[in-house]
Amino acid sequence: MSQGKAVIFCAPSGAGKTTIVQQLVKRIPELRFSISATTRSKRDYEEHGKDYFFLTKDQFDQKLEEDELFEWQEVYAGTFYGTLKSEVEKIWDQGFHVIFDIDVVGGVNLKKRLGDRALAIFVNAESVEVLRERLTNRNTETPESLEKRIGKAVEEMAYAPKFDYELVNRVLEDAVDEAENLVRDFIK
Ligand code: 5GP
Numbered sequence: 001m002s003q004g005k006a007v008i009f010c011a012p013s014g015a016g017k018t019t020i021v022q023q024l025v026k027r028i029p030e031l032r033f034s035i036s037a038t039t040r041s042k043r044d045y046e047e048h049g050k051d052y053f054f055l056t057k058d059q060f061d062q063k064l065e066e067d068e069l070f071e072w073q074e075v076y077a078g079t080f081y082g083t084l085k086s087e088v089e090k091i092w093d094q095g096f097h098v099i100f101d102i103d104v105v106g107g108v109n110l111k112k113r114l115g116d117r118a119l120a121i122f123v124n125a126e127s128v129e130v131l132r133e134r135l136t137n138r139n140t141e142t143p144e145s146l147e148k149r150i151g152k153a154v155e156e157m158a159y160a161p162k163f164d165y166e167l168v169n170r171v172l173e174d175a176v177d178e179a180e181n182l183v184r185d186f187i188k
Contacts, residue, residue, distance in 0.1 A: 004092035006114050007031065007099045007183050010107035011123035012153030014135040016169040020123060021101045023176045030187060032096040034087045037063060039080045043140055053084070071110055075103045076148065083110070097187050104159040111163070119186040121179065122163035126170055128154060 007024075011017035025033050037053045039060050048054050055063070060080050063069055072082030083102065091098040100110065104122070111120040125131045131153050135146055160166045165182060169175040 004095070005097045005187055006088075006110070006118040007097060007186065008107045008110055008118055008120040009099065009101050009123060009179075010104045010120070010156075010159070010163065012104075012125065012131060012156040013149040014131040014138070014153065015123045015125040016134070016172055016175065017123040018101055019172060020169070020176055020179050021099060024099060024179055024183060027176075027180055028183060028187075030097050031099045031183070032091040032094070034083055034091065034098050034100050036087075036102065037069070037082045037084055039078075040076075071102075071106050071113075073103050073106045075106075076145075076152070081106070099183075104156045108159060108162050119165070119182065120163045121182065122160045122166045123175070123179075124157065124160055124166055124168050126168060128157075 009017050009021050021033065025031055035049065035051070035053060037055050037060060039055055039057050042048065042052075042054050046052065057080070060082065063082065063084070064072065068085055069082040070085045070088055072080060075081050081103065083100065083106070088098050100107070102110070107120055107122075111118050125134070128150065132150055135141060135149055141149060167175055167178055167182070
């Protein structure tokens with residue numbers, strides 16, 4: 001296996017992590033996004049094999065049984081997400097560094113496993129109110145799933161000190177610049 005590194009991005013839902021990760025992939029050619037498997041249903045703007053591999057619960061269980069997942073979590077009750085070993089190995093074998101967009105528990109586990117080979121960044125919002133506003137404007141949630149995500153976000157914020165770096169996303173453009181500097185410095 002080549003000496004690829006790993007950059008792990010975690011955040012409470014709505015903190016802007018996915019946008020930051022997507023921008024970093026565009027700006028830093030040495031990075032490749034690890035496409036996760038999930039049992040959640042696809043959103044309209046998402047593509048199978050680009051944003052996620054959308055699997056049935058049976059298909060996900062089979063991956064688990066065959067030991068094909070590097071880590072996995074039931075991020076929301078009944079909804080599973082997992083990092084595919086094949087994705088990470090492919091990226092490293094091709095000579096790239098891997099970037100993860102995963103939940104905080106998965107992120108802490110991966111960091112423990114990868115040690116100095118990984119940089120773990122926690123993207124935070126300024127406040128829970130700002131998070132609520134962003135999630136509401138995103139329009140991807142039902143009122144029920146919105147409350148579920150906010151409750152979880154509050155729990156997730158407590159994990160920030162376990163990360164190598166906490167990046168507060170006040171102005172998206174500045175947060176992306178800051179993330180870019182951190183990542184470039186780490187992989188150089
Ligand atoms: P969403 O449904 O909004 O795409 O993602 C929900 C949460 O699951 C996010 O925090 C996302 O980063 C996380 N997630 C996505 N893929 C994985 C994965 O492979 N493993 C873990 N542990 N979490 C993931």
